[in-house]
Amino acid sequence: MERIRMIGLGKSFGVRQVFSNVSFEIKEGDRLALVGPNGAGKSTLVKCILGYEDLDEGNVVKSPVASIGYLQQDVNLGDDSLATEIEKAWTDVHALEEQLKELTTRLETEEASESDLQRLDYLQNRLEWLGGYDYEQKTKRIIYGLGFTDEDLDKPASAFSGGQKTRINLAKALVRRPDFLFLDEPTNHLDMDMLEWLEGYLSAYHGGILIVSHDRYFLDRIVTGVVELDNHKATTYRGNYSRYIQQRDERLKADMVAYEKQQEYIKKTEAYIDKYRAGIKSKMARGRQSQLNRLERLDAPVTSHHLQFSFPPAAMSADKVLVLDHLSVGYGENPIIDDISLVVRRGESVALIGPNGAGKSTLVKTIVGELFPENGHVDIGNRVQVGYFSQEHEELHDSWQVVEEVMNHFNYTEEKARNVLGSFLFKGDDVFKLVGDLSGGERARLALLKLFLQGDNFLILDEPTNHLDIPTREIVEEALQQFEGTCFIISHDRYFLDQVSTKTIVLDDGKITEYLGNYSYYKEKLKEQEDLLAIANEQNLENSVSDNKHTSINEPILSVEESTEASQKKPNAYMIEKQLAEVESEIARLEATMKMYEVQLANPVVQQDLDEMSKISIQIESTQSELDALYEKWERLSE
Incomplete structure (x- = not known):
């Protein structure tokens, strides 16, 4: 299992310490939030983990083959088109495609050697592992999910707004599905539909993720753990954001009890020392002083800030x-x-x-x-x-x-x-x-x-x-x-x-x-509408047009025509997108398999073996049948 381990990380800028002795790990399937107040050093910590800034102490241990995607804040883009900018994420895939194309072209006119076939098998497997057979579908799925359209693809990246540039950089980080994702404020400039799309995408992500974000709703729905960076220290919690708040408050209460008990002990000990410093118990007093000197003092816990503010009186307005x-x-x-x-x-x-x-x-x-x-x-x-x-x-x-x-x-x-x-x-x-x-x-x-x-x-x-x-x-x-x-x-x-x-x-x-x-109420009502509309659509399919008048929907917000259209667009949109992605990936895999069979049939050695030719022909026929079924499924899902 791939993992990244942070061991005793420390960083300072001059005399100002940013963080010290930070240790935690990210492994496959982890979705961790890095939280803390502005200025705590969250973005600096991420840059240090990825090697963009030097550490003063500690080290980061990660697999040398692990791939990493990184979204950082405020990255400038050049004048290349949106499509070209996203294509840059696939540079190594394009290089492999070119090598595969050269090899298959050569094998159409030359007899394939054993090393050629091994090379062909390696290139195809490597391309599949990198997602090269369906990268265009992956790219479009990310681009459309983040609110871009076909008309945007040819526009210069530099011409987009600040929020759109953030989304372009987010697309570049997501599109390769790397082993690890480091996302610094990924929800900035996303509207609610895009936020829900991103939540669905990351929830299904198999790699490890570290997210810097102040979006509590997003973190509640996504993360499996929280790393809190505050007062130069990092504390790790398991669970989502709400669970983190609960655990943090429990820890603060326990820390406060321990601190108050220690302060009480110190106060009593100092009183004893003062009382018997010069008397017959002076030796015992000196012993108590030695104990006190060796005592590791607890810092006072930093509690949450509560508002100490009152609005000035305002005039009563009209209703x-x-x-x-x-x-x-x-x-x-x-x-x-x-x-x-x-x-x-x-x-x-x-x-x-x-x-x-x-x-x-x-x-x-x-x-x-x-x-x-x-x-x-x-x-x-x-x-x-x-x-x-x-x-x-x-x-x-x-x-x-x-x-x-x-x-x-x-x-x-x-x-x-x-x-x-x-x-x-x-x-x-x-x-x-x-x-x-x-x-x-x-x-x-x-x-x-x-x-x-x-x-x-x-x-x-x-x-x-x-x-x-x-x-x-x-x-x-x-x-x-x-x-x-x-x-x-x-x-x-x-x-x-x-x-x-x-x-x-x-x-x-x-x-x-x-x-x-409030917002949660709105989402509940929207879900109720969608459920009712789904039932109505099922009834419409079962009943004749003349029976449609008996179908009633209690929510008055949309007309039946508008509601039906909305229900076709919104319910299960993420599940449909997920199914499309799975179908596209399988189509790409089978098409690559077909190419391999065609290369084998063109091999003169194979052509002399009738049994082998027959086996490959049967495999081609079976694979083509699977492809035809997948093409039909893709068309249904795309409608």
Whole structure:
């Protein structure tokens, strides 16, 4: 079994220690999450494991033949087309194909020697082992699963957006199905359909995986273990993310009990030493002091940060906070948002979800007045004060210190500013950093804090958890759960939406659908619809058209025609894709077998042996029958 072992790894940058004595292993079938706060050194650890950065101590032991796929953050792409960029992952396969082609071409005109046949067998087996017979199908399956189309294949990779470039690099990491995958923030810029596709793909992956991610919902569904990197140390837990949280809290409680007992022992021992230092028991006191000196002191456990923040009082708004009246947004005859109507009421926390490009940010910019509708109206209710969190954070001042950003905006004293900044994890000298020097996560944290301090009663948040680590996301969740006003939130963070939303709006194909619950409620209702539609489709197949009127579906969200079309696309999509992949792989294997038989029949030595010719002919006929059946199955699955 292939495995990678990390033994006592350590890394420092100058006097700053990043991590020390990190030991764990990844083996076939493991799907491990590497978690920890921003700045803990997760990406650095991955680079050290893969040899992109040097270790100061420890070593990494891995099989020299193990293949590794790596997705790193912020990799620039050149001007090659998308298709060419993905093809680079198959360089060794193309070299083998060329060698196989040269050999088979030569054997069509020359008699095959024993070494030729051995070479032919090696090349074919090697090509099959590397996935070379069905690499085109594998490539397309990955590309389509990550949201690209045939029209994208010829576009320069450099012309794609930042999110699309991340998906291109993810495709390059996945397409070879290496023995080990190292994925650094693989869910960034993926919409929910792509996230579910990636979850299905990785769940069926047979190799070892190490994932750096802050996406708790994704980790809960994927990983079999968690490596927590915090305070320069790594701690390993078995189970998914929720199980990790449970085990971590249990460990922290046990550590706290042990720490408090030791502190009590130290206090009593020191009191005894002070009392008898100069008396008749001074020898015993010195013995106790020696014991105390040899005692290995336990560090105080670092507990989870809980929110120490209160929203300033906000005015009571009208019941109807936001009304969209037959709203259309876009250009000309093809609006992005087409004739939608919606009412958001006081106290609701509304999640707006949908695929990338559906128009979610466009809708929000129309609501806040940055864009004008083609038709319809946006009405903000009486006494509604809108606070808007955009992804760009234009309201921050790069030349100010963090503490000045709060002091100047709210006329706070330095002490008060530092107190509220501390509630959002700006500690110590962090408050004196220039805003322009902050990381993406720190900028988002500061912008959210300013928004929460403004006292607005209607918060509109466009991807508020982007760049935030898990501790900060938990703080934002706590804050929004306390908030007594109204929220309208765009987010791909499904765990976050489950914690804070009370209604879910799905925007797709220019239309909206409402679900009166959080993201998990929406998924449950979607599953119920799909199950009912599947039953209805079975009944439609059994009954005549005249009997179709007796079939009823309780969910009113889609028309029967639209629902039938949706049910044909969505239910079991992953299983169909999986079956297609299996069929394509088997077709590729049998086609390679057919090529081998054809080469054998062309061999003059074989042609002189009638019995051998007969056996090969029977094998060809049998293989062709299997291929014909697989072709038919492929066509059915592809419809």
